[in-house]
Amino acid sequence: MKKITVNLKERSYPIYTGARLAGLGSELAKFKFSRRVLVVTNTTVKKLYFPVLRAGLEKAGFSVSVSAIADGERYKTLQTVNALYNECLRAGLDRRSPVIALGGGVVGDIAGFVAATYMRGLPFVQVPTTLLAMVDSSVGGKTGVDLPGGKNLVGAFHQPAFVWIDTSTLKTLPARQLINGLAEVIKYGIIGDADFFSLFEAKKLPSYEKMVEASCLSKAKVVEADEYERKGLREILNYGHTIGHAIETATGYRKYLHGEAVAIGMNAAAAIAASMGLLKDSERRRIENVIARAGLPVRFDKTIAAGKILSLMSRDKKVVDGKLRLVLPVKIGKVIVKAGVSPEVIKDVIGNK
Ligand SMILES: NC(=O)c1ccc[n+]([C@@H]2O[C@H](COP(=O)([O-])OP(=O)(O)OC[C@H]3O[C@@H](n4cnc5c(N)ncnc54)[C@H](O)[C@@H]3O)[C@@H](O)[C@H]2O)c1
């Protein structure tokens, strides 16, 4: 088991990689929390992994309640949060009762928001079971839900007490979901770690263990530098996301998984950087090759009009004072944030690729 610390003064916490679900109880017992815990999961993950988690928790002396929400992003709503508040009440949680999120990013985001707000905040533990959640959503403290008008519009920052990553749970994850998570893993290489990126160009892909470790280390560094996304530093994690979000919205969140849309977005942002003379074309090709080799899409969906993408991009949460800001790679391992990229350049890339 490896330990990566996210240094945030009194909110600092460890991420354990190479952990085992059965061992979570004995780790939790080291904290001064109440014995009563609530595990939030979904119907799919509950069947697979709740029994072993529960056994470990009970062995360590915890009294365990569980609440399984329906599976899917469309349940990441305030209605589900409301139902979970009632579960907290029914389970008899007090202000020191930990909420444990067992599942992918959807479960983590909802359970985290419940933990952030019920009784003004309960201790929270992340047990991610998708690659995306292991490398991204379980670290950093962003929690929240969607509104009918947009994704992740309601939320809170609430850092976990610790993150417990058992990569053996990935063996049941559908291939498409695994590849989806790879997009965010590759992103860390492009935005800040050229050596890690080059591992993806070798014959054999790095192990999931290695991917998770490197990704968590990278995300931890960014979060430490800009916990509340106020200094512009956390922004680099949005590489591929401004265009990616526009693609997701334009296709009604049905055609592409998040990582797939981000993959197209990362490739498009690299092409924009290259066409502006900020990135060598040879580096752009390396980016495209690694993304494609992972089994992710790289080409723009021709059925989506460039104008639609542009207008959706200008509605992005990250637009400040009406100026579109794009994260662009200048070489593998380094990105910059560029304000006011000309719409013509963007249109060209979207239209031609
Ligand atoms: N908070 C953050 O910083 C942050 C960052 C990135 C993404 N997110 C959020 O994360 C969510 C996406 O997360 P996701 O990609 O994990 O999707 P998800 O939670 O929907 O999980 C994907 C699918 O895999 C299933 N699953 C989970 N673990 C499994 C396992 N081990 N074996 C078999 N099936 C399993 C789930 O039931 C689900 O059907 C989005 O809502 C997104 O907004 C949050």
Ligand SMILES: [Zn+2]
């Ligand atoms: Zn993402």
